[in-house]
Amino acid sequence: MKKIIILLMFLLIMPFVYAKEYHIPLLAVRETTSGFEGSTADLYLEIQKGKGRIFLDTYPLTKLDTQMSTRFAKEIACSEIDFDCSNYDFIYTIKSDSVIVGGPSAGAAITLLTIAALENLELNENITITGTINSGGLIGPVGGLKEKIDAASEIGIITILIPHGERTAEIENITIADYVINISIENKSIIDLIKYGKSKGVNVLEVSTIDEVLYYITGREIKKLNQTLEIDKEYMETMKSVTNGLCSKALNFQKELSINEFEDSDQKIFENAVNLTKRYKKAVENEKYYSAASYCFGANTKFAYLTLKQEDLTNSEILTKITEIKSHIANMNKVIDEKKLKTITDLETYMIVKERIIEAEENIDKVLDVENTTEKIYYLSYGMERLNSAISWSVFFDKGQKEFVINEEDIKKSCMDKIYEAEERYNYLNTFSLNNFEDTQKEINLAKNDLENGDYELCLFKASKAKANSDLILNTIGVEESQLLDVTNQKLDIIKNNIIEGQREGVFPVIGYSYYEYANDLKERDIFSSMLFVEYSLELSNLDIYFKEKSKKIDFNIDFDNNVVSFVLIFISGLLIGIWIGKKKPKK
Structure with missing residues (x-):
């Protein structure tokens, strides 16, 4: 009973x-x-x-x-x-x-x-x-x-x-x-x-x-931040040192090459490189160090090309340089593959360094695939400078404030999710018969290759860029060219607020902020490139969404069906009363 x-x-x-x-x-x-x-x-x-x-x-x-x-x-x-x-x-x-x-x-x-x-x-x-x-x-x-x-x-x-x-x-x-x-x-x-x-x-x-x-x-009130974006001091100092390294090299190149006379085509390359160094100086004045570093990288590829061309390298000398560069690439790969990723900055640094190493290796391999000496020198110079850029960026390892549990399975899942998101955008573009998005499919395929090879960090990076490429195309639908700057400025404001929100949680997105800064610097001169870096920044400013632990727990207001509850209460009460009366009934 x-x-x-x-x-x-x-x-x-x-x-x-x-x-x-x-x-x-x-x-x-x-x-x-x-x-x-x-x-x-x-x-x-x-x-x-x-x-x-x-x-x-x-x-x-x-x-x-x-x-x-x-x-x-x-x-x-x-x-x-x-x-x-x-x-x-x-x-x-x-x-x-x-x-x-x-x-x-x-x-x-x-x-x-x-x-x-x-x-x-x-x-x-x-x-x-x-x-x-x-x-x-x-x-x-x-x-x-x-x-x-x-x-x-x-x-x-x-x-x-x-x-x-x-x-x-x-x-x-x-x-x-x-x-x-x-x-x-x-x-x-x-x-x-x-x-x-x-x-x-x-x-x-x-x-x-x-x-x-x-x-x-x-009717929920809009969140109002009204805060000035304070750039992370550690980022500023580190990016400044990256800029100094790349740009001092550019200035040395310029000084050594300025006494030479070039053919018309090479003279144009030299002048373009000099113009990039001028942009770097203006960017540094405005403390836009990533933009400055980007301009100096562009200048270095051109200066390095002119320098190698003047050296009049033999095929044997070119092969020697290729062997040296490949050795550096192998050592660099070994170093970064052994890095333990503890912060979002570590994850972002791995992405950007690894991408540059791969691009360096691809360009060095192209040197062997072409017969034309001018093309050989171009690929060799670009590969050399891409490797130098990777080495420069590696100083961001072991930076960042907040540590996360970043394990292989989480990165793999986030990589797969981002591929699916990118493919969904790509298929959506196809539905409306939009074109000019071959780069998106290429990035998706590269991300899938990284997934198969177990390089989940790079997969996440490439899939994010593929999705950004699709978004850039979608963003131009029905938008007059005169409106593009206004749309770009609105998105830059949103990115700024997102970065501020991230800083409140102890995360400063190194790549996201760098692309945000670069988009700001480009918008008056090259609006379409600016819009692309805006999309990159949006995708890469909140990678912590895949790893962070949320602070709140859900507490739902669950609706009770009063009729059902009332019926059950009456039924159970009747049973209990019946049992009680049965127990009290005197035995004969």
């Missing part, structure tokens, strides 16, 4: 709970025989106790796999609010009436919904977001915005949030309307999507970050 009572008491206190389901409407496109049309879908999320797994169901199946962007969006959400999501499973469901494209275009919405669920925020379902989610919580560009506005107007969506810089779009047919900005000679019209939205009864707003999205859809 005691056992029965204990069992019933356990049932009495057992929580009859149901995971709350969160929802947001999605905007999508579907492919038809006449092109893309706008479509809508519904995104649902349940969070349950588990092991950090992600489950995704799509009804019907999307044209592109959405699994990887869902995983990445969840990681960004957990990182943004510093939640430990490792003990919970996330169950996402996408339902639509027809097959939609899918891919990374729902990333921002997935991040939004995940944060709302973790913080129990109320969502305004009259507002929705379309955009990818990128490192640092940046909202990235997507295609089919006009079609999505059409779909939103049909289901009564009041406001659509779109990625900053995508206000304009190109449509196939010439249209005369208030929202048309320009008519091209190719029977196409450039339209203003904000004005087009108004014509459809939809308010269209541009957003840059997930914080802005949260503000518009949940």
